[in-house]
Amino acid sequence: MSLVKKFATVGGATLGSRIFGFARETFMAAALGTGPMADVFYAAFRFPNLFRRLFAEGAFNAAFVPLFSKEIEANGVEGAKRFSEEVFGVLFSALLIITIAMELMMPWLVQWIIAPGFADDAEKTSLTIRMAAVMFPYLMCMSLTAMMSGMLNSLHHFFAAAIAPVFLNVVMIAALFYGMWIGAGPELIAWYLSWSVLVAGVLQLSVVYVGVRHAGINIGFRRPRMTPNVKRLLWLAVPAAITGGITQINQIIGQAIASGKEGAIAALQYADRIYQLPLGVVGVAVGVVLLPELSRALKGGHLKEAANTQNRSIEFVLFLTLPAAAGLWMLSDAIIRVLYERGAFSAENTAVVASILAIYGIGLPGFVLIKALQPGFYAREDTRTPMRFTMISVVINSGLAITLFPLIAERGIATAEATAGWTNVLLLFGTLVWRGHLQWEWALARRTALLVVSTAVMAGALYYALPYAMPWLSPGAHLLQQVLALSCLLALAMIVYFATAFAIGGADLGMIRRNLKGRRKPAAPPTE
Template sequence: MSLLRHTSTIAGFTIISRIFGFIRDILLARVLGAGLAGDAYQLAFTLPNTFRRLFAEGAFSVAFVPMYSRRLAGENGEDEAAKFANDVLSVFIWILLAFSGLAMLAMPGIVWLLASEFQSVPGKFDLAVFLSRVTFPYLFFISLVAMLTGLLNARSKFAPGAIAPILFNIVLIGGIGAGYYWRGGSDDDRLVVYALSAAVSLSGLAQLLYLWWEVRRAGLSFKLQMPKFTPEVKQLGMVILPATFGAGIYQISQFVDTFFATSLPQGSLTLLKMADRLNQMPLGIVGIALGTAILPMLSRHIQSEDHQRAQDLQADAFEMATLLTLPAAAALAICAPAFTNAFFVGGKFTMQDGAIMAQITAALVAGLPAYVIVKILNPGFFARSDTKTPVYTALISLIFNIILNVFAVRPWGIVGLAGATAASASLNCLLLYAVLHKRGWFHFTGALGARIGRQLLATAIMSALLWWLMSWMLPYFSDDILTRIAALAILVGGGMAVYFAAGYMVGALDRDRVNRLLRRNRAAANNS
């Protein structure tokens, strides 16, 4: 099974999910704008989402998938893997329940730590606490979804895990619609965020039911039993603990950004989260897809001591990542005013909000290649059960981020905060690669460097075109809907055509390697 096939499967469904997510954010911006209710909801959404990345998609997944994959590839593969999964589930479910319950009880203190400035606006702090309690059950559901996704990923079934977020966005769009209808002709935005927060938790339940059905379809079953701390479960815990600190440091960085954003003028948190959604679109399509596909494959190569194939796998992933993220970062930075005006400005989202959001987006995407490459470099450690090294690199990056925030937020506000986030992500990327290279686990070859240099040349050619187009097309992005669509089609279509044409002419990607990957992909499809 090829990396290209797995990545294409994940990326294809992720694109659909991101489109629905984009629609969700457009509706949210226009219905709520950047105000009191919007900030309270963004904080309430951030809490379970951050812990999801910490526990479910962070520490748990990177520890569970390699251990499950090794048992699946063993002599009594199916039986050993099933026993391991049942033992883990019996403990995991109680830990999730306990943590979720305690967090909901402690929610006033958690919100105060992150957003004490909300108390200066009447009703804002209490609303944030209430909404956070409503959204937090999402963590329980989505953590179980992550485990079920891991079982399927280990069997090279990547589609269900990539489809689940589509359900998430569909349910949230329904929540926005319900809240808008409930609000009616009034101006009470609380009614919208009540419905939307309830939809967050409901979306987690919908994803869990879908993944459970997919797991049963794959012939897997679970036996709910009394929790037992078997040696295998203890071993998983010993791997998860440092991985939690590693992922936790990154999430603490997100909390630090939230803390600084809530200390800025009202609406800053909403604008930061909206801009980050634009940044997350290519990150989710490319970075998460590659990182998800590479981990079980890399684990198998390392388990069989095939170090050359492990090197080649990461090199291919690195090349695919830069091929797509370098132009995406440049295009988003240059075209951010076009995207914010065309999609978000309207209703309660003002032109001034759009202008600030565009500046935040441009600062954030400076770190987009680094965000994606980290997703590729981390599996090089996780597949070898080394979860400590990413802790140290993330800690250094966190300290660097805090220092930058202290100095950047005062003069440059929310845009300075976004720039500090991008700079710290780039530092983390460099540190991870330096360690991999020093240990001989992955090295940057001259051929890879030459192709990335050609990708940069193609990106520069595309950027020149986009800069020229933006100089005279910007007014059209605030015109009627048909004019906006036409202007965006010219901008996006022209940029893509020039980039790939330039990339083809300068050899930005090894054409022989692409042909080999495609042939392998077709052969795998014919044999399946």
């Protein structure tokens, strides 16, 4: 299967999850708006979500996949099964201890880390503590899900792992429907959502477990033991856990700062959901597929194939995210109005969230490029260098967020996150080139410049088209008119961008098809 087909498989499943996520956020905006219950729920949910990124997705996509792939190459499926059972025993035991400890510490964590801005409101603080306690076991489910997803990706079974996140959105939508159907108030709906998160975690774990069984591996429970393989995994996983959660680390810092203003947390969350669509569809697809591909190529001595695979992935990322970034910048107000402005979500909310989304759009290519560059380190079992760069970006994010929040409120937090993301990209890219792990291609640089030109032409077309669409996009227009107008603008943007890119040479269908073939070249002789 070619890289582009693998990207499409993972990206398609992720797109389905993001579409359900949009539906969920739309219903949540109508039910909760940016009021106090929205702040409480999102603050409580962000904490288990942070740990999921740190200890689940980041650690296992970075550390587990290369080691699992190595076991398959060296000892076959039986060796990989033995390794996964060793890891499962240690992981399950560690997660159980962490969950119990966090549940006991939850009051302190909420007051000092999750939402210190709620300190003056005893009711909001109490609700956040209790909802976070309900949702935190989701971490245990998702960490085990991440491990099994890494196994499936290494075995080239991408779909089950990619489709599992859909269940979170489906279950939460069901909880919202039920709450609105019985006429529940915002607080009761928030409670239904909290319990739905835990139910969804169990369902996601069940889906990937069935997928692993279908792939031919039946995991049994082994007594936790610190075997050499487990020690090696932990050595790689600790820095990877920090690195893999860069976006969540920055967002939790932003949330703590934003908790000092009513509605700020919810506004950031609503904007985050929009830019997560291209970030998820492209970034997750590239990260999930690229790491096992690079690991296998490097283990087999196919150095040219590894370099070509990474460069083509960078090209793929820029080809899709540059126009997406410009689209978010130009159409942020229209997108937020069409998706959210109804019920408790007012025109004033639209203005605030749209300004945040426009800034996130600037950071989008950077956030996705991180996903394409980090596997260049992880596939070589180097998780510490990206960790150092992550820490630098976190310091930049924290300093800017603290400085800018008093000046431009929520937009200051979004600006800090975008700046930190691009800083991380420059550090990762420069180091890979300096080490010789990323081959500089003038052809890639030329195509990138032409893609930037194509994006500028697209932005210009939107600039001139927007005044004609504004009557249909106005707050008083019918929802169907708004959707039609936004769809026409998006269609115009796509036509102009792709036509320009292919016309001036920024993209070439034949080149993309050839370069994204997953054909294995003969192994080059090992270099001394």
